[in-house]
Amino acid sequence: MAILMPADGDGAQACAVPWPFPAQAAACRRWLAAGWRWLASLLMLGLALSSLANGSDAPAAPPASVERAVKAAFLYKFLGYIEFPATADSGGPLVVGVVGADDVGIELARITAGRTVGTRPVSVRPLREGEPLNGLHMLFVGAETAKPATVLKAAQQAGVLSVSETEGGLQQGSVINFRVVEERVRFEVSLPSAEKSNVKLSSRLLSVAYHVQKGSQ
Incomplete structure (x- = not known):
């Protein structure tokens, strides 16, 4: 056959x-x-x-549906290049919250189903604005979020690595922000925000970032 x-x-x-x-x-x-x-x-x-x-x-970035799939794939890959704070459940799942981007959340859940980062499975949790961020390791704040700055601030205070896709996302407190530059999906990183969120980013991740913000915001 x-x-x-x-x-x-x-x-x-x-x-x-x-x-x-x-x-x-x-x-x-x-x-x-x-x-x-x-x-x-x-x-x-x-x-x-x-x-x-x-x-x-x-x-070149393809149509919007594929752009969302690429961003979901990036989110999955990011997890392997981030050192999260040690907790009592360090062997448990890596939990990714998604707010304001149902399409990315669905695609991320599909990509991560049955797969692991190291030895840890990945769990995707859809959220609404204002819901608690307890237990999250990463939070994706989509473009449909009404008050992204508020959500990003809450993530930083909770020690959750935040990823956004809005203009000025780093200035609003995001650790990683997606940008479409010349019709290409890229991402920028804020080291001050990473430090405030108590997470460490791999040098390999930084080496492929479009821009790395090193000074104070």
């Missing part, structure tokens, strides 16, 4: 030779479609990181 990569991205032409049973053929298409979406996200992230590390331009 030969299997081909789906040409249309939905797995409709995934199996070159039909399966003997319709149910198996449908399962094949679903499995390949999910794998194709995951590989596409990783490819976009890998190209972005490698090109930034080499000092060249990152790949």
Whole structure:
């Protein structure tokens, strides 16, 4: 039996030779479609990181839906380059809260399902503005958040690493802020905010950032 990569991205032409049973053929298409979406996200992230590390331009940002998938992939990868404060549950899941960005939260949950950062699983928690941030390691504050500065301040006070996607996100207290520069998804980092949130960022992460803020805000 030969299997081909789906040409249309939905797995409709995934199996070159039909399966003997319709149910198996449908399962094949679903499995390949999910794998194709995951590989596409990783490819976009890998190209972005490698090109930034080499000092060249990152790949052009595709339509909004793929941009959201790339940001979700970045959030997952960020977790591996951050040293969080030691706690009693240091072996437990890394919990990522998402507010004001349901689409990114759904994609992040899909990407992290069954995967780990080191030995730790990842849990994604959708939140509404004003909800407590207890137990979070990272918080993504989406563009739909009504009062991002308030949420970012609460994250900093709670010792939670914050990631935003708004103009002036670092000035509002975010540790990492996504920017679209010349139609390319990039991110900037604030070391003062990281220090205030009691988290340490890997030098490898800083080396691929579009901008690193080192002085006081």
